[in-house]
Amino acid sequence: MAVFTEVSTKEARELLRRLQLGKLLTLRGIEGGIENTNYFLTSEEGEYVLTLFERLSAEQLPFYLHLMKHLAHAGIPVPDPQADKYGEILHRVAGKPAALATKLRGKSQLAPQAPHCAAVGSLLARMHLAARDYERQQPNLRALPWWNETVPVVLPHIGAEQAALLQSELAYQNHVAASSAYAALPRGPIHADLFRDNVMFEGEELTGCFDFYFAGVDSWLFDLAVCLNDWCVDLPTGRHDGARAAAMLAAYQAVRPLTAAERELLPAMLRAGALRFWISRLWDFYLPREASMLKPHDPTHFERVLRERVQHPIHL
Template identity: 80%
Template sequence: MAVFTQVPLKDAHTLVQRLQLGELQALRGIEGGIENTNYFVTTDQGEFVLTLFERLTAEQLPFYLHLMKHLAHAGIPVPDPRPDQHGEILHRVCGKPAALVNRLQGKSQLAPQAVHCAAVGDMLARMHLAGRDYERQQPNLRGLPWWNETVPVVLPYLAPEQAALLQSELAYQNHVAASSAYTALPRGPVHADLFRDNVMFDGDTLTGFFDFYFAGVDTWMFDLAVCLNDWCIDLATGQHDTSRAEAMLRAYQAVRPLIAAERELLNAMLRAGALRFWISRLWDFHLPRQASLLTPHDPAHFERVLRQRIAQPLAL
């Protein structure tokens, strides 16, 4: 989250009034993230988050917003987009498509233990199952086609050794995607960006998943791999943490057991998750956009994670 578009108080007030959410009391820009403009909105009826979408189009956005509605209705703790009197959940603020959702309680757990990883694994599996009957379709927009398009753009900024790794891993992932095992992987709506800062906890109790704006239809195993690559590693080195990973996988499988093809491709998906975020961080770092409160993430982190995943494959 970041602030690319400055929202005047009067514009926020107009939206709050239209959604019948009481009187606006405070509006505060949110630091962090790299995609959209975000503000905390306080009214006399509660706390909300206002998002102005800087890259996603009005045609793409219904997939994300209605997915959150669908999951919230199914009992998954996610932000619930607020409708106007006509039931419309996609709004417009400062000329940008926008949404207003309830603010989740709790705080992010940035130093997770096994208990937190187990809670994420359990809820992730429940979310996947809850999304099976979601009818809207939209691919993961940061999936393999985007990797193939973006790698040539970032290659000129890399040292020869980095460029060789990036190209060889991309070739490997294209090979995996053409395999029969990959075709057999279960799929459906995925979060695709469920990092530590996109989950809320109250103590050890998980209170919500948020920031669904990288969601899309993809393999559930890719979604799980993204989580394992963030929740279950040492951030300084990128090294795998066995106890946390086992807790997450055990909790996930208690709700939705993995099939044979998923077990076979666990390591390939862990590598895919690392590659995806290495590419996107290279892109954001070397080709940045201007934004207040914007700090690009270090791309070297996911280079380390990818190297660790290649050197030390896991066994299920």
């Protein structure tokens, strides 16, 4: 149940009054989601999702919320955070930082086929281009510096074989990051967590994506690698699915063709994408934060994906 903080109808009405969004019609807690408190809220003006941020700091939030607003204004189907008359989109509800964003239609497609992967590829490329003129800066907070900090913290908890793979892959990624091809990768704000459960579909029509709370400035190729590793993979084995990957890559490149450096580094970034989520899942699993509400995801999945990407590199 993802209502960690109760919101009263009085508080919801007060927020709607501040945002001039008409009278409250319904307010219903959303089950699912493990990071934040979420409610579906309907007013006379439309349907929204009210999010109370349980862990993210008020310093980090403006980057995510303004990025969503920027993308929504550029016509990318993402939740649009609603502003008060001063233009403020970060509010306070029940003592927590909060946002009220438009609700997306549809539901997650957890067994995607090639057309779904193509839709995600196209969306991702359009999102990258649309975010080029976004002015706020915040690095991807789950990138190489965080991996270098976190690997030594998880090493004492894992077996020798896993530790060897983790250390050798980290050394390899530090080496890649120092290369001239890496320096040539185009960069900008990326979603960085565009998994199956963060995209909505109605049939094969992609109706939007959400959960921008790992977004940050990083290479576009890393974002694409994260998507390929989740959407175009056989979940039980971690094996790459060629047909789905081809559909995603073709659709991405129909909007923005990859550069020579990106083509060269695709196999390395697929490994980086697997490593990033293996580390974060190990960290969540072995070092649960105090009073954590997280139900950790299975870390061994991304260990399998990483081994697959090392043993069977995917070249364009």
